[in-house]
Amino acid sequence: MNRRAVARRLRLWAALLLLVLPSAARAQARPVQTRDVLFEWDAEAKLLYLSAGFRDLIDPELRAKLSRGLPTTIVLTAAIYRAGTSNAPTPLSTTAHTCKVTWHVWEEAYRVEITRPGGSQVRWTTTVEGVLRRCAEVRRLLAGTAQQIPASTALFCSAKVQVNPLSPEVMQKLKLWVLRPSGTGTAAPSDALFSTFTGLFLQRVGEAERELKFNSRPLVPSVVRPSAEQR
Amino acid sequence: MSGFLPASVATRERLGRARFVALLWGLCHGSAAFAQIPAVPTPAPVGEERAPVAPAPEAAAARVESAPASPAVPEPALERLVVEPELLPEPTADGKHVPLRYTLEAIQVRGNTRTQRRVVLRYVPFKPGNVFDVDDPEVELSRFRLLGTGFFRDVQYSLKKGSARGLVVLVIDLRERNTIVINDVSMGLAADSSRDGRVQNLSGYAGLDVSETNLAGTGITLGGAMAVASHQLALRVRFLDPAFLGTSWMVGGSLLYNNALDYFGTSNAQWTDPGRSIGLGSAVVDYTRLGGSLGVGRDLSVSTQLWLHYRLESLNASYPYTASQVRGFATEPIDFDIIRGRSVLSTLRGTLQVDTRDHPFLPTRGSFTTITTEVGLLPTGRDYDYARVDVQTSRWFKLPWRDHVLRLSAFAGAIAGNAPFFEQYYVGDFSDFLPDRVLGVTFDHRYPKNFLGTSIVEVRYGKYALDANAEYRVPLYRGHHTVFGIDFFGSGGVYSVASDRDFTHPPRAYSGFARFPVDLTFNLGFRMDTSAGGFVFAFSNVLGFLPVRGQGPAGNE
Numbered sequence: 001m002n003r004r005a006v007a008r009r010l011r012l013w014a015a016l017l018l019l020v021l022p023s024a025a026r027a028q029a030r031p032v033q034t035r036d037v038l039f040e041w042d043a044e045a046k047l048l049y050l051s052a053g054f055r056d057l058i059d060p061e062l063r064a065k066l067s068r069g070l071p072t073t074i075v076l077t078a079a080i081y082r083a084g085t086s087n088a089p090t091p092l093s094t095t096a097h098t099c100k101v102t103w104h105v106w107e108e109a110y111r112v113e114i115t116r117p118g119g120s121q122v123r124w125t126t127t128v129e130g131v132l133r134r135c136a137e138v139r140r141l142l143a144g145t146a147q148q149i150p151a152s153t154a155l156f157c158s159a160k161v162q163v164n165p166l167s168p169e170v171m172q173k174l175k176l177w178v179l180r181p182s183g184t185g186t187a188a189p190s191d192a193l194f195s196t197f198t199g200l201f202l203q204r205v206g207e208a209e210r211e212l213k214f215n216s217r218p219l220v221p222s223v224v225r226p227s228a229e230q231r
Numbered sequence: 232m233s234g235f236l237p238a239s240v241a242t243r244e245r246l247g248r249a250r251f252v253a254l255l256w257g258l259c260h261g262s263a264a265f266a267q268i269p270a271v272p273t274p275a276p277v278g279e280e281r282a283p284v285a286p287a288p289e290a291a292a293a294r295v296e297s298a299p300a301s302p303a304v305p306e307p308a309l310e311r312l313v314v315e316p317e318l319l320p321e322p323t324a325d326g327k328h329v330p331l332r333y334t335l336e337a338i339q340v341r342g343n344t345r346t347q348r349r350v351v352l353r354y355v356p357f358k359p360g361n362v363f364d365v366d367d368p369e370v371e372l373s374r375f376r377l378l379g380t381g382f383f384r385d386v387q388y389s390l391k392k393g394s395a396r397g398l399v400v401l402v403i404d405l406r407e408r409n410t411i412v413i414n415d416v417s418m419g420l421a422a423d424s425s426r427d428g429r430v431q432n433l434s435g436y437a438g439l440d441v442s443e444t445n446l447a448g449t450g451i452t453l454g455g456a457m458a459v460a461s462h463q464l465a466l467r468v469r470f471l472d473p474a475f476l477g478t479s480w481m482v483g484g485s486l487l488y489n490n491a492l493d494y495f496g497t498s499n500a501q502w503t504d505p506g507r508s509i510g511l512g513s514a515v516v517d518y519t520r521l522g523g524s525l526g527v528g529r530d531l532s533v534s535t536q537l538w539l540h541y542r543l544e545s546l547n548a549s550y551p552y553t554a555s556q557v558r559g560f561a562t563e564p565i566d567f568d569i570i571r572g573r574s575v576l577s578t579l580r581g582t583l584q585v586d587t588r589d590h591p592f593l594p595t596r597g598s599f600t601t602i603t604t605e606v607g608l609l610p611t612g613r614d615y616d617y618a619r620v621d622v623q624t625s626r627w628f629k630l631p632w633r634d635h636v637l638r639l640s641a642f643a644g645a646i647a648g649n650a651p652f653f654e655q656y657y658v659g660d661f662s663d664f665l666p667d668r669v670l671g672v673t674f675d676h677r678y679p680k681n682f683l684g685t686s687i688v689e690v691r692y693g694k695y696a697l698d699a700n701a702e703y704r705v706p707l708y709r710g711h712h713t714v715f716g717i718d719f720f721g722s723g724g725v726y727s728v729a730s731d732r733d734f735t736h737p738p739r740a741y742s743g744f745a746r747f748p749v750d751l752t753f754n755l756g757f758r759m760d761t762s763a764g765g766f767v768f769a770f771s772n773v774l775g776f777l778p779v780r781g782q783g784p785a786g787n788e
Binding site: 065067068069070071102103104105106111164 | 331333365366370371387388389390391392396397399
């Protein structure tokens with residue numbers, strides 16, 4: 001192969017890369033949704049509450065799975081920021097809401113275990129609507145205290161909702177197993193196209209069965225219980 | 232039976248008070264919901280703590296909240312939702328709620344049109360009669376195990392009522408997928424080097440490796456591979472039974488056929504063949520390999536696997552009766568390291584593999600270590616009596632900045648005895664500027680690049696090999712559809728391939744450090760993890776076609 005042929009080949013590679021990389025970069029930029037949330041400030045207790053809804057995350061497939069008799073966990077984690085801060089702001093506070101739903105096959109009812117700041121509670125309901133009301137909406141979720149949240153300040157939250165998230169320990173165990181599945185050996189990890197099924201599977205698993213990330217619009221919390229001074 | 236444990240006396244007293252307060256509240260506010268709190272169920276006898284217990288159906292009907300009457304009715308705040316305290320499972324000593332448990336009556340497998348039921352159940356650790364805890368992490372893990380086999384597009388678990396209260400049937404719904412996978416595709420250009428370092432005699436080669444991983448639904452893998460080039464052909468057929476006779480032992484085997492050529496003589500080679508008189512250039516070995524291997528393996532842990540293989544091959548080789556090359560400045564005979572005519576190769580190989588990587592194609596942490604030992608077995612094949620030990624290890628580190636990844640790798644191998652040349656270390660397997668062997672066939676016959684100006688350029692095959700390599704990877708893209716990840720990588724390393732003669736009689740044209748057959752290798756390119764598989768676009772192989780003048784074998788100068 002002469003120099004001209006090599007140069008031609010290199011130019012072809014460069015052209016291919018130029019075609020591939022920009023489209024990849026475009027695909028990477030996934031916009032985070034913007035959603036309305038409600039901030040409420042209990043001036044008497046000096047506590048900030050967050051209310052939000054994400055029913056759209058529970059699609060028909062997930063709704064059907066709620067009745068399978070095995071737990072489905074829906075986790076909301078949110079960080080509260082002061083509005084108008086720089087690109088990488090420090091959160092003023094964080095909060096979480098976990099909902100574990102298990103269909104009791106003999107009672108024919110959903111056992112809903114809710115964990116939020118302050119403790120956990122168990123509820124029972126017979127309907128999917130009852131489950132969604134508790135698990136796909138959060139109401140007055142404790143999100144901060146007066147020590148964390150400055151008064152009368154515009155806030156926004158950055159939230160992530162995950163359905164059946166996998167703990168890092170389980171994920172690690174899973175990846176180990178998938179790499180070398182006991183009693184399969186269907187393909188060696190060194191094989192070039194090993195990803196055709198195991199890598200693809202790992203990518204599908206991800207960190208959760210469903211995931212939703214959203215930011216709220218900046219909002220000054222509404223005062224729901226004025227303090228004695230305000231009254 | 233159900234997951235409820237009997238309420239304690241204290242709980243019953245507490246619930247009794249709750250009923251009283253709720254009754255008063257209901258009377259005052261006209262609410263019917265709070266007045267529906269039923270009586271506390273009678274505690275079960277002591278000793279049933281681990282057994283699932285179900286409350287009576289008629290009581291259960293009253294215990295659950297009904298659907299809201301109208302969507303227009305404002306929903307109560309969470310703190311004011313109706314509480315059915317009698318349905319709270321008994322808290323354990325540490326205050327956590329007791330999980331739901333049933334007795335597993337049966338396991339039902341659905342949707343497996345090809346995959347046999349016993350193959351599915353191999354990955355399910357539950358048996359009828361077991362207590363089934365819905366919160367047991369093994370439930371979800373076993374589902375992932377089934378997905379990880381690659382036999383199924385989707386796996387879903389669900390429970391349904393059994394024949395009696397407290398009994399459940401575990402239903403496994405499967406959606407099978409295409410299980411024919413392409414393991415490897417290779418193609419490239421093979422070349423020779425002229426005396427001035429230019430590339431000549433280009434010819435194409437191609438290879439394909441395909442497997443059916445779930446043969447007739449048995450979970451057995453049957454695969455085939457082929458590599459072709461001008462006047463060369465390599466074929467493989469292999470199988471793997473991951474659960475031989477239902478045990479935890481794996482059995483694998485392969486059949487091979489190679490009809491190939493190999494090229495000896497790095498510079499000024501001359502050979503004599505009665506049929507073709509005297510020739511110049513590479514001395515060609517025309518050989519065939521026909522045979523196979525059979526092995527047993529076992530998982531020692533989730534990351535460790537041990538294999539033992541027996542291999543038997545019939546070899547048939549022809550090559551020039553006399554051949555010589557200029558090694559250094561001295562003309563020396565070429566040792567082809569294979570018996571002329573028919574011979575038998577019989578070996579026993581043990582492989583221990585420890586794999587803790589977190590990803591098959593773009594790992595960020597963990598390690599991958601392989602130790603292989605192979606010995607020629609004299610009783611069945613006395614032609615090749617040798618022993619070989621290879622140790623290879625790689626470790627990945629996620630760096631603290633921008634998810635960059637560093638990989639450090641090392642390889643050491645040694646052969647004692649008269650191993651055939653195709654079992655020896657080939658310089659192209661270590662230099663990124665030459666193509667690797669495909670199915671044991673060496674298509675390329677250039678000498679390696681020689682950045683350090685050492686005697687590495689005189690070496691093609693060796694009985695000792697060392698390699699130390701580092702790779703730096705920069706993630707460029709992470710996605711969830713079609714293309715899962717693209718990383719740019721740059722790697723570099725130092726390697727050495729040598730024979731006994733390089734130690735006892737180093738080539739005379741080299742002195743000092745140059746006498747050691749050591750050189751550098753570099754590579755850079757992109758690793759892409761896609762839904763069609765993992766691909767490496769590397770540039771070193773292309774750069775390998777650029778001539779490196781003045782660094783060829785000393786005998787060419």
